Amino acid sequence: MSLRLDTGTLRIIDDEREHVASNYSPLPVVIARGEGSWVTDVEGKRYLDLLSAYSALNFGHGHPEILAAAREQLDRLTLTSRAYHNDRLGPFAAALAELCGKELVLPMNTGAEAVETGIKVARAWGYRVKGIPADAATVVVADGNFHGRTTTIVGFSDDPAARDDFGPFAAGFVRVPFGDAAAIEAAIDENTAAVLIEPIQGEAGIIVPPDGYLRAVREICTANNVLLIADEIQSGLGRVGTTFACDREGVVPDVYLLGKALGGGILPLSAVVADRDVLGVIRPGEHGSTFGGNPLAAAVGLRVVEMLSSGEFQTRATALGEHLQARLADLVGSGVTAVRAAGLWAGIDIDPAVGTGREVAERLLARGVLVKDTHGQTIRIAPPLVIRATELDWAVEQLKYVLDAS
Ligand SMILES: Cc1ncc(COP(=O)(O)O)c(C=O)c1O
Numbered sequence: 190m191s192l193r194l195d196t197g198t199l200r201i202i203d204d205e206r207e208h209v210a211s212n213y214s215p216l217p218v219v220i221a222r223g224e225g226s227w228v229t230d231v232e233g234k235r236y237l238d239l240l241s242a243y244s245a246l247n248f249g250h251g252h253p254e255i256l257a258a259a260r261e262q263l264d265r266l267t268l269t270s271r272a273y274h275n276d277r278l279g280p281f282a283a284a285l286a287e288l289c290g291k292e293l294v295l296p297m298n299t300g301a302e303a304v305e306t307g308i309k310v311a312r313a314w315g316y317r318v319k320g321i322p323a324d325a326a327t328v329v330v331a332d333g334n335f336h337g338r339t340t341t342i343v344g345f346s347d348d349p350a351a352r353d354d355f356g357p358f359a360a361g362f363v364r365v366p367f368g369d370a371a372a373i374e375a376a377i378d379e380n381t382a383a384v385l386i387e388p389i390q391g392e393a394g395i396i397v398p399p400d401g402y403l404r405a406v407r408e409i410c411t412a413n414n415v416l417l418i419a420d421e422i423q424s425g426l427g428r429v430g431t432t433f434a435c436d437r438e439g440v441v442p443d444v445y446l447l448g449k450a451l452g453g454g455i456l457p458l459s460a461v462v463a464d465r466d467v468l469g470v471i472r473p474g475e476h477g478s479t480f481g482g483n484p485l486a487a488a489v490g491l492r493v494v495e496m497l498s499s500g501e502f503q504t505r506a507t508a509l510g511e512h513l514q515a516r517l518a519d520l521v522g523s524g525v526t527a528v529r530a531a532g533l534w535a536g537i538d539i540d541p542a543v544g545t546g547r548e549v550a551e552r553l554l555a556r557g558v559l560v561k562d563t564h565g566q567t568i569r570i571a572p573p574l575v576i577r578a579t580e581l582d583w584a585v586e587q588l589k590y591v592l593d594a595s
Contacts, residue, residue, distance in 0.1 A: 192217060192551050195232045216554050216561075223250025226576040228559070236554070237584050239570040240561045243391070244423045244534075247450035248496065249573035255453035255492050262488035270479055277487035284494040285460060288432065289445050293468040295461040296482035296490075300422040300448035301337025303459035306476060307385065307418050307446050308341065310461060312361075313470040315382030319414055326382040329415075331367035335392030336385070336420055368398040370405035377409065383416040383444075384409075388434035391423035394567040395529045395536030403438040410443070416467060422448040422459065427497055427574055429532035430507030437531070443467055453493045458486040502574045506532040512578050516585040524592030526566075533576075536569045537588075543595040552591040558584050 194202075194217055201219045218236065222229040226249055229235050241247060248255060262277065269275045282294040295310070297303050308328060315326035328345075335351075336342045343351045344358025352358070363381075365372035373384055388403055390396040410417040419442035424434035426447065431437055433445065444467060448459035457480075461468065480486070496502065510532040517528045517535055527538040539549050546562030553560055553568075560568045572581065 192555055197231055201231060216550060216559070218554055218559070225249040225251070226573045226580060234557070236557050236559045237572075237576075237580055238559045239572045239584055240559055241571050241573045242454060243449065243561075244426075244428050244571045245449040245452065246454035247427055247502065247574050248453060248493070249575040250454065252453065252496075252575070254496060255455060255489060258488050258492035259453070259455050259485065262485050265484075267485040268480065268483045271477060271482055275482075275484040275487070277484035277491065278482045281487035281491040281494070284491055284498070285447075285451075285462060288494050288497060289447075289462040290441065291445070291462045292465045293463060295468055295471065295476070296487070297459045297461070297478050298457040298480050298486070299337070300446070300459050301339050301342055302478065302481070303422060303446045303448050303461055304336040304342055304385075304420060305339055306461045307420075307444055308383075309476060310444065310463070310468060310471060311383035311385075311416050311418060313475070314416060314467055315380075317470050318466070319382065321380050321382060325380045327361050327363055327378075327380050328382060328418075329363050329365060329373055329376045329384045331386050331390070332364055333367050333390055333393040333396060334364075334385075334387065335390065336387070336422075367393075367396060368402055370402055370409060373406055374409045374413075377413050377415055381413065381415050383418050385418040385420065387420045387424060388437075388440075389424045389429065389531050389534070391534075391569070391571075392563060394538075394563055395531065395534055395569055397529055397531050401438070403435055403440040407440045407442070416443040418442060418444040418446060420446045422446055423571075424531075424534075426450040426493070427502040427506050427532075428534050428571065430510055431503055431532075432497060434531065451490050451493055452486060453489045455489050456486050458490045460490075506574050509533050509572075509574070509576065509578060509581060513572075513581050513585070516582065520585070520589060520592065523589075524595065533574060534569075534571050536563070536567050539566050539568060539592075541566060543592055549588075549591055549595075552595070553587055556587040556591065558587045 219231045220228045221231045312326045315321040341359040345362035363376045445462040452458035514530045524543040529536045546568045550562045
């Protein structure tokens, strides 16, 4: 079944291509409005959004409480730069630190900036606290990682599409297999400042490491005086049924990297969160961002943290995740070869006999369901945590139809 596109949609896509660089290959839908778990395109067709902007829309489109916080702040003060104080950053940082059980917050904007900041903090901690010789600090990372798109970050990726032709890359990273704690232990030496991992790898296809992995990594880091940095930019803030994916194993990292949903789906807001003995190494003038910690983002972030503090969204993600996972499990063997899931987050491997992940995503689009393919045969879904069980059932029915019809 090929997608039939309306002429209005085609014209907008063609016009966009005239002036927008092709760094993405979007599905052919032009979205004009969003509300809760649903979006409407320029032709008036509605779609159930099962991607939530890669978890940035954990609370759905236009959550009234988050919109209210943004509107109130828009009328008061939006930007000061950190040349001055503003009256929103402190309350936001206090609330976020409490949510994380940590002391300090360093606010940035995008996820990649939080990762870059985490790496700088780890290196500075390595030299100033651990006593690693100058310029010798290393960070251990995992195969299959996705931490963003800056040149330093893609330099330690193993995805050719992310790194080819973008070198030369920064030194100081050692990559080991994901899910293998012994490999991390073997890679650590006296110059290792940090281990940087996603507790569950999102972009790689929702790869959940073996039980006990995070706990073992935590113990190895503690025993070797190495910082454990958890990139919870996609996995954190309620997605997997707990506030952080590390909570699933009762693990507390030294450093949390947060982003995406922290900005409530309204604006970019990321943060590095750690105790004073780690984040306190950064001195005035050593790091910053014009927009990082701006009052508009802080007001939105504060409301997001308040919403997460009740535990309501985590509980929803757990219950809805179990519901979804049970239905997806029924599809294995019928066009699906495997399902990996944690909370309301799933990677679904499509049988090549049915088509590629992209083809299935396009067929689902035609039936009013938005998902995203990754790495050829996988589609991943991260529905807004406000979605209803009946809506999930409907979406799975559409997937079943698409698989059966192929
Ligand atoms: C785990 C993880 N880290 C970092 C990033 C980068 O975030 P951003 O796109 O906001 O720079 C992403 C984005 O998908 C991510 O999934």
